[in-house]
Amino acid sequence: MTFVIMFLEFFKTGLFAIGGGLATLPFLYDMAAKYPWFNEAILSDMIAISESTPGPIGINMATYAGYHVGSQYFGIPGGIFGAILTTTALVLPSLIVILIIAKFLERFKTNQFVKDAFYGLRPAVTALIAYAGYQVVAESLFRFSTFFETMQIGDLFVWNAIILFIVLMVLSRVFKKIHPAAWIGIAAVVGILLKF
Amino acid sequence: MRLLWDLFFTFFRIGGLTFGGGYAMLPMLQNELVEKRKWTTEEELLDYYAVGQCTPGIIAVNTATFVGQKIKGFWGAVFATAGVVFPSLVIISIIAGFIQNFSHLEWVQHAFAGIRVAVAVLVVNAVLKLWKSGIKDILGIIIFIVTFVVSAVFSLSPVFVVIAAILVGILAGQVKRRTKK
Numbered sequence: 216m217t218f219v220i221m222f223l224e225f226f227k228t229g230l231f232a233i234g235g236g237l238a239t240l241p242f243l244y245d246m247a248a249k250y251p252w253f254n255e256a257i258l259s260d261m262i263a264i265s266e267s268t269p270g271p272i273g274i275n276m277a278t279y280a281g282y283h284v285g286s287q288y289f290g291i292p293g294g295i296f297g298a299i300l301t302t303t304a305l306v307l308p309s310l311i312v313i314l315i316i317a318k319f320l321e322r323f324k325t326n327q328f329v330k331d332a333f334y335g336l337r338p339a340v341t342a343l344i345a346y347a348g349y350q351v352v353a354e355s356l357f358r359f360s361t362f363f364e365t366m367q368i369g370d371l372f373v374w375n376a377i378i379l380f381i382v383l384m385v386l387s388r389v390f391k392k393i394h395p396a397a398w399i400g401i402a403a404v405v406g407i408l409l410k411f
Numbered sequence: 412m413r414l415l416w417d418l419f420f421t422f423f424r425i426g427g428l429t430f431g432g433g434y435a436m437l438p439m440l441q442n443e444l445v446e447k448r449k450w451t452t453e454e455e456l457l458d459y460y461a462v463g464q465c466t467p468g469i470i471a472v473n474t475a476t477f478v479g480q481k482i483k484g485f486w487g488a489v490f491a492t493a494g495v496v497f498p499s500l501v502i503i504s505i506i507a508g509f510i511q512n513f514s515h516l517e518w519v520q521h522a523f524a525g526i527r528v529a530v531a532v533l534v535v536n537a538v539l540k541l542w543k544s545g546i547k548d549i550l551g552i553i554i555f556i557v558t559f560v561v562s563a564v565f566s567l568s569p570v571f572v573v574i575a576a577i578l579v580g581i582l583a584g585q586v587k588r589r590t591k592k
Contacts, residue, residue: 336573406526
């Protein structure tokens with residue numbers, strides 16, 4: 216029975232969490248309060264783990280909860296079954312919705328309204344992504360909170376991160392053929408060696 | 412059948428190499444789908460992100476479903492989606508099963524401070540590429556600036572931004588055709 220409820224809860228999350236990973240968080244907090252599957256402390260650990268492992272947080276949390284609950288009943292096989300079950304439940308609504316939209320777009324690709332809509336959308340989405348990019352840059356290269364406390368201009372810049380940023384920027388423009396993941400690997404090693 | 416596995420493993424790589432969620436996935440998608448495989452164009456990628464902003468689910472999953480469906484129909488969508496989810500499934504099961512306090516390890520934190528810088532570089536590069544395919548005229552520049560400022564000042568849900576941009580696009584199209592006649 217627990218498995219059925221878990222499937223339905225994660226299906227609901229997948230259906231109503233609109234706009235990407237962090238949108239699943241309120242649903243997950245709600246689940247933490249309602250069921251004994253995981254608590255808020257585990258959830259905040261999970262947010263940290265999701266930032267340090269590949270993959271979207273919603274998927275990671277679904278996998279974690281499914282594994283955790285399943286393994287209480289049937290050990291490791293139960294855990295794996297639970298993880299697959301909850302992850303499938305989370306993904307299924309968007310799979311269905313996107314398949315329908317993809318079919319719709321295929322048919323109406325030449326429709327003038329659809330064309331105009333996407334003409335307006337592309338710059339807007341570029342801006343949304345650019346703003347997300349700005350936030351990533353600001354968080355990793357600057358320390359605004361420390362700066363506003365001390366008002367020392369030197370506290371604003373994270374120098375080692377800024378230097379790494381410039382070096383990687385130049386290298387990635389010179390060696391365009393190199394897979395983006397390689398830069399992530401290099402940066403991880405530099406971070407460990409220089410104790411970022 | 413080969414194409415299905417090709418979809419699975421391409422998205423498996425994308426899912427396994429993306430740190431930090433939806434937007435950080437963009438450089439990987441550009442590299443694997445647009446440049447290497449030529450499965451989609453930059454414009455289509457933008458369209459998928461736009462649709463992903465206002466439909467349920469995680470953007471990475473939505474993009475996988477879209478591309479899979481385009482390349483090989485229903486099963487293409489299923490294989491691509493399974494591929495993008497699979498790395499998380501494996502990694503988190505291992506962490507849930509064996510390692511506690513993974514993210515509190517000191518070297519992990521150092522590594523991720525470094526990785527965040529690389530992600531910043533990759534996202535900036537990705538945005539520069541998108542700029543070329545997403546913004547073609549003055550109206551595009553205006554929509555870009557307004558959206559950027561609005562997202563920075565108000566923490567508005569992207570859903571509203573998307574709806575507003577659709578309306579502006581349709582309106583601009585109407586005006587353009589009227590004035591041409």
